[in-house]
Amino acid sequence: MTQYLDFEKPLAEIEGKAEELRALARANAEMDVAEEAAALDAKAAKLLDELYKDLTPWRKCQVARHPDRPHCRDYIERLFTEYTPLAGDRNFADDLAVMGGLARFKDRPVMVIGHEKGSDTKSRIAHNFGMARPEGYRKAVRLMEMASRFGLPVVTLIDTAGAYPGKGAEERGQSEAIARSTEMCLKIGVPLVSVVIGEGGSGGAVAFATANRVAMLEHSIYSVISPEGCASILWKNAEKMREAAVALRLTAQDLLKLGVIDRVIAEPRGGAHRDKRKAMDAVGDAITAMLKDLDGKDGTALIKDRRQKFLDLGTKGLAA
Amino acid sequence: MNWITNYVRPRINSIFSRREVPENLWQKCDECGTMLFHRELAENLNVCTQCGHHMNISPRARFTGLFDGGVFVEVDVPEPVADPLHFRDQKKYPDRMKAAQKGSGEKEAMLVATGEIGRTPIVAAAQDFSFMGGSMGMYVGNAIIAAAQEAVKLKRPLILFSAAGGARMQEGILSLMQMPRSTVAVQMLKEAGLPYIVVLTHPTTGGVTASYAMLGDVHIAEPNALICFAGPRVIEQTIRETLPEGFQRAEYLLDHGMLDRVVKRTDLRDELITITRMLMKLPPVVRGELPAPAVKADEPAAEKTAAPKPTESKAAAKS
Ligand SMILES: [Zn+2]
Numbered sequence: 001m002t003q004y005l006d007f008e009k010p011l012a013e014i015e016g017k018a019e020e021l022r023a024l025a026r027a028n029a030e031m032d033v034a035e036e037a038a039a040l041d042a043k044a045a046k047l048l049d050e051l052y053k054d055l056t057p058w059r060k061c062q063v064a065r066h067p068d069r070p071h072c073r074d075y076i077e078r079l080f081t082e083y084t085p086l087a088g089d090r091n092f093a094d095d096l097a098v099m100g101g102l103a104r105f106k107d108r109p110v111m112v113i114g115h116e117k118g119s120d121t122k123s124r125i126a127h128n129f130g131m132a133r134p135e136g137y138r139k140a141v142r143l144m145e146m147a148s149r150f151g152l153p154v155v156t157l158i159d160t161a162g163a164y165p166g167k168g169a170e171e172r173g174q175s176e177a178i179a180r181s182t183e184m185c186l187k188i189g190v191p192l193v194s195v196v197i198g199e200g201g202s203g204g205a206v207a208f209a210t211a212n213r214v215a216m217l218e219h220s221i222y223s224v225i226s227p228e229g230c231a232s233i234l235w236k237n238a239e240k241m242r243e244a245a246v247a248l249r250l251t252a253q254d255l256l257k258l259g260v261i262d263r264v265i266a267e268p269r270g271g272a273h274r275d276k277r278k279a280m281d282a283v284g285d286a287i288t289a290m291l292k293d294l295d296g297k298d299g300t301a302l303i304k305d306r307r308q309k310f311l312d313l314g315t316k317g318l319a320a
Numbered sequence: 321m322n323w324i325t326n327y328v329r330p331r332i333n334s335i336f337s338r339r340e341v342p343e344n345l346w347q348k349c350d351e352c353g354t355m356l357f358h359r360e361l362a363e364n365l366n367v368c369t370q371c372g373h374h375m376n377i378s379p380r381a382r383f384t385g386l387f388d389g390g391v392f393v394e395v396d397v398p399e400p401v402a403d404p405l406h407f408r409d410q411k412k413y414p415d416r417m418k419a420a421q422k423g424s425g426e427k428e429a430m431l432v433a434t435g436e437i438g439r440t441p442i443v444a445a446a447q448d449f450s451f452m453g454g455s456m457g458m459y460v461g462n463a464i465i466a467a468a469q470e471a472v473k474l475k476r477p478l479i480l481f482s483a484a485g486g487a488r489m490q491e492g493i494l495s496l497m498q499m500p501r502s503t504v505a506v507q508m509l510k511e512a513g514l515p516y517i518v519v520l521t522h523p524t525t526g527g528v529t530a531s532y533a534m535l536g537d538v539h540i541a542e543p544n545a546l547i548c549f550a551g552p553r554v555i556e557q558t559i560r561e562t563l564p565e566g567f568q569r570a571e572y573l574l575d576h577g578m579l580d581r582v583v584k585r586t587d588l589r590d591e592l593i594t595i596t597r598m599l600m601k602l603p604p605v606v607r608g609e610l611p612a613p614a615v616k617a618d619e620p621a622a623e624k625t626a627a628p629k630p631t632e633s634k635a636a637a638k639s
Contacts, residue, residue, distance in 0.1 A: 167561070
């Protein structure tokens with residue numbers, strides 16, 4: 001069943017009507033609804049195009065967080081073979097908010113790491129809604145370091161509201177864990193490519209997305225703080241999230257302009273959740289292209305490329 | 321009396337009496353409520369003489385107390401594009417900047433300088449909590465990179481005093497990008513084999529803690545400093561549970577293995593001299609008779625611990 005966002009309400013009505021008609025036709029063999037249903041479908045498709053043509057930043061946040069949006073696990077299943085999860089930080093625990101392991105991307109062995117939000121109540125709780133604790137970052141550090149030693153490219157998939165604000169996470173050095181993960185991203189002598197597939201939330205995202213190449217899905221977001229958080233601090237009113245979402249310039253299109261990311265991946269009509277396979281394949285194509293970009297660079301060149309990219313950020317390409 | 325107090329005190333006095341004395345000569349300790357005479361408080365580096373509470377100190381006042389004779393040279397920081405996002409909340413970002421500049425008398429939230437501590441040449445960077453909560457934007461990122469590059473160029477250790485509420489929201493994603501940028505700066509130091517010492521002061525939170533502030537060779541914190549990624553209020557709202565006494569304070573972090581030491585501000589200078597000299601494989605600092613700073617600028621001052629008279633010291637600090 002499709003889950004509709006608040007701004008998709010008119011669409012829900014049309015699609016609902018079409019569905020009702022078809023259900024009626026299924027019950028009465030002599031009823032012919034084909035023409036009428038097709039007209040409704042066309043109307044829905046047109047509306048969907050209109051709604052998604054120019055999504056406001058806040059609506060993009062909603063789409064980026066859509067529960068039906070393909071998650072890390074879906075991408076790994078669709079785009080990678082021989083996925084072999086590797087667990088644990090060798091210190092305290094295995095954090096299921098971060099999944100990662102060895103896999104083949106188009107036959108090439110790689111290390112894939114990403115945030116997993118879960119897809120139903122049970123798995124969402126198990127994955128802590130994609131909010132990593134220190135162990136998640138430390139697992140990622142371990143996997144990145146290993147990838148570097150064995151010469152395997154690293155692919156990271158970013159989808160997190162941010163680090164988990166919990167007592168234990170703080171006690172076990174959340175800050176240090178994030179800092180070390182970012183540091184490891186900058187240290188590894190193998191290609192590191194990253195795709196923001198949903199939410200790129202603050203430090204939790206940076207910890208994996210400090211990459212040679214970063215792509216974002218068209219309706220994903222990447223931000224220093226959630227619009228709600230920003231609104232409650234700067235507007236003293238969390239309800240001002242729409243304004244905050246605009247001010248923060250957190251859309252893929254804005255980030256491309258600011259030189260923070262390298263490419264925007266088009267989503268199917270109505271967002272990635274409406275045609276998951278198509279969306280995931282587009283991400284696969286982007287990963288292929290980004291890895292190809294880095295072909296022929298040795299470890300030293302890759303490290304240099306990555307560092308220079310971040311050092312240069314904000315020094316060029318910004319309008320005064 | 322050791323030579324440090326003997327030598328540095330008069331200089332601090334002269335500088336503070338010139339710049340920092342407000343019309344109101346008394347300041348109330350926000351912890352114990354004691355009224356403290358401003359000059360006495362400044363001499364004690366803004367640490368309450370009654371209860372030992374560490375109050376906010378500006379980078380300039382800190383450097384004046386830190387460097388030999390209060391002498392330091394500011395390092396230029398490349399200016400970033402102003403207001404890159406044309407950010408506007410209830411106020412415009414440029415207006416917030418102007419207010420912060422007026423209030424602090426500083427250009428931005430970080431000051432970088434070179435100088436000597438106990439004849440040990442160092443580069444220091446200090447974040448200014450009074451400037452928009454010390455928040456990390458592009459300027460702060462540039463300052464950290466400039467500090468690291470200067471340290472590498474001069475082959476000196478970098479001592480960084482952190483103090484920040486977190487990221488500069490008005491610079492959005494570009495503020496977030498200072499996490500990897502500052503991490504590159506730390507890597508420059510590590511690759512050059514130079515010590516990187518972080519002094520975490522109250523408060524150090526958010527993205528600042530999750531990048532350069534937690535990547536030091538040595539982590540020292542001032543007593544009772546709040547150091548965290550997610551602040552206590554956010555956590556209480558999330559887990560709906562009261563947090564233990566002293567949670568996320570310096571002593572708590574020391575207990576949990578995140579810091580090397582908790583050191584009073586008044587003891588910090590001696591401690592930093594001791595640590596940096598050992599890491600730089602320099603002889604122990606000479607105590608007792610007062611040696612002056614290097615007279616010849618082209619000679620490495622650190623090797624001249626038994627040099628001339630205090631009267632030949634450098635000109636007063638830039639202020
Ligand atoms: Zn007091």
